Amino acid sequence: MRQLAEQLKPIFEKMLQKEGFELFDIVFRKENRRWVLRIVIDNPTGYVSLKDCEFISSKIGEYLDSEDLITHSYVLEVSSPGLDRPLRGMPDYERFKGRLAKFWLNDGRVIVGRIKEVHEKSLTLESNGNDICFQADRVKRSRLEVEF
Secondary structure (H helix, E strand, C coil), X not given: CHHHHHHHHHHHHHXXXXXCCEEEEEEEEEECCEEEEEEEEECCCCCCCHHHHHHHHHHHHHHXXXXXXXXXXXXXXXXXXXXXXXXXXXXXXXXXXXXXXXXXXXXXXXXXXXXXXXXXXXEEEEECCEXXXXXXXXXXXXXXXXXX
């Protein structure tokens, strides 16, 4: 069913772009004896509200019903990436400059700090009053940290 998700991806990207959103992720898989089409949307200029998810869910649901691409029953879920969203490279680092994030590096280190500077190929975080610089290609994965 990965093929279906790949088939739907460009269609939903275009649909979401028209509404001012981006497709963050799409997965279609069986979970607990039922099929789930999970679509994660993002707003490049702000946040994704519950109303946004409802609106996009309605749009996507209408499209899927009209095209009849999924022949069996399924559950459609539309959500945001969440408060502790994964960061996907330099554009996200730039977008979330000033925010607290956690970085897992290839050498096994884990660094939590505020994104201070984003350069062409490197990052600077402020962690416990110290600046920590590293090459972006050393990042294994990263995500925002929730702040209260």
